[in-house]
Amino acid sequence: MIRLMSKRSDPAFIQCNYEGGVGRRTIPKGGIYMEEGTIIHVDYELYNEESGTIIETTREEVAKEHDVHQEGRTYSPMVCIVGGGMLISGFEEALAQAKVGKETECIIAPEDAYGAKDSELVETISIDKLLQSVKDPKSLYVGAPVTIGGKQGQLSYLAAGRARIDYNHPMAGKTLKYSFKIVAVVEGKEEKVTALLESNTGHTDFGVEFTGDDLAITLPQTMLFDTNAAMIKFRLVTTIRDAVADIAKVSFIEVHEPRGFGVEEDDDNSEDLSSLSVAELKERCKAAGLTVGGKKADLIDRLSQQEVHVHDENCNHEEE
Numbered sequence: 001m002i003r004l005m006s007k008r009s010d011p012a013f014i015q016c017n018y019e020g021g022v023g024r025r026t027i028p029k030g031g032i033y034m035e036e037g038t039i040i041h042v043d044y045e046l047y048n049e050e051s052g053t054i055i056e057t058t059r060e061e062v063a064k065e066h067d068v069h070q071e072g073r074t075y076s077p078m079v080c081i082v083g084g085g086m087l088i089s090g091f092e093e094a095l096a097q098a099k100v101g102k103e104t105e106c107i108i109a110p111e112d113a114y115g116a117k118d119s120e121l122v123e124t125i126s127i128d129k130l131l132q133s134v135k136d137p138k139s140l141y142v143g144a145p146v147t148i149g150g151k152q153g154q155l156s157y158l159a160a161g162r163a164r165i166d167y168n169h170p171m172a173g174k175t176l177k178y179s180f181k182i183v184a185v186v187e188g189k190e191e192k193v194t195a196l197l198e199s200n201t202g203h204t205d206f207g208v209e210f211t212g213d214d215l216a217i218t219l220p221q222t223m224l225f226d227t228n229a230a231m232i233k234f235r236l237v238t239t240i241r242d243a244v245a246d247i248a249k250v251s252f253i254e255v256h257e258p259r260g261f262g263v264e265e266d267d268d269n270s271e272d273l274s275s276l277s278v279a280e281l282k283e284r285c286k287a288a289g290l291t292v293g294g295k296k297a298d299l300i301d302r303l304s305q306q307e308v309h310v311h312d313e314n315c316n317h318e319e320e
Contacts, residue, residue, distance in 0.1 A: 034096050034185075036083035039192050039243060042095065043077045044180035048171075049107055055171070072291045072302045077183050079199035081243050088113045091178055100182045108176045117173035122156070123148075123165045130155075130163040192244050193217070200239055201232055202295060213248035215240070222297035224254060225274060273300045 034040070046056040054066045060075035080087060082095055090108030098104045110116050125148065131137055133148050140146075144155045148165055157164035186195045190208045193215065197206045203226075207218030217236075223229055237250050273281065281299035282292045290302045 034082045034098070036096075037243065038082040039079065039186040039195055040082060040095070040100075040182050041077035041079055041184040041186065041195070042180055042182050044178055047177040047179070049175040049177040055176075070291065072294075072298070072305075079186075079195045084243070088176075090176070094178060094180070095182070098180070098182055100185055103179070103181050105177065105179045108178065110173050110175060113174065113176050114169040114171040115173075117168050121153075121167040123153075123167065124157075125163055125165060127158070127161050127163050130158075130165075189244055193240055196239055196243055197236065200236060201226075203297060207253070213246050214251070215247055215249070216251045216253060218253040218255060221255075221257060222300070224256065225296045273303055 043058045044056075045054060045059070045062055047054050054062070054068060057063050057066070057068070058075055058078055060069065063069040063075065080095070083092065085092070087095070088108065090106070090112035093112070094104065094106040094108075130140070130146070130148070134140060134146060140155060140158065142155055142158060146153055146155050146165060151167055153165040153167040154170060155163060156166040186192050189210060193208045194206055197208070197217065198204055201223060203220050203223045205220040205222075207216075209216045209218075219229070223232075226232065233252055240250065241247050273284075276284070278296050278299065281296060281303065284303055285292045285299055288303065288306050290306060292299070
């Protein structure tokens, strides 16, 4: 039995001890089974249990504390469906037995996370073959993602004219620790649909309206620029029908506003960033020292915030 350090002095803490592979779980303080299909908001940290290294967090203060804070990222609780099968089995089990508002920790063995390391998924090739598959040789380093013959892997060794590629999941073979809290259970059909839309697209400001059992979804302006929007809509219909009962017809409404809509005119005639391509936006972000990852809407948001910051600084100088 793997045990976590107890926080018995904290009445809001639930300790979750878990033996991987057999589905046994002990919850010393309280704990209930949540109904399968419940939609929840959950804050969490994911750690490598062996090294103590933090892998992921939804809480900004924790990211700053561990020096893994990402500028431009919006930190917010994850939306998930209890028993939905979208998470690793160990975390699914922990969520199913957690209480709302209670800090919970659980250690998950590889068998109930990303599996054990499979030696057959490790390949040794010549450096020449590796270089033929890589566009930029300068991007190679131990741990770098590489694609060989259409397969995605990690470069785990590079020396003496040979390279070792590991096609296992990067967290295969690792014992993981989750520290999490279910911050809310989503109630109401409109609220459930909105939560699913935002979590599955990365966009906000959806319009959601029911007429009887018919559902109308007005897409936000930012999603209209998403090149994958058509495929996303098909996936959303399936996700919503599976998670929310009694959904009849689903309609998507697109409102194409004129360029510059919603932007207040000012003396500097701010540029309409939405008219730029993704490549142009990334170049602008790179030049401004901003993160270049993410969707077009994310890039526009970062550049807009940068412009506001610069404008405020200029105004302050003028007042001085």
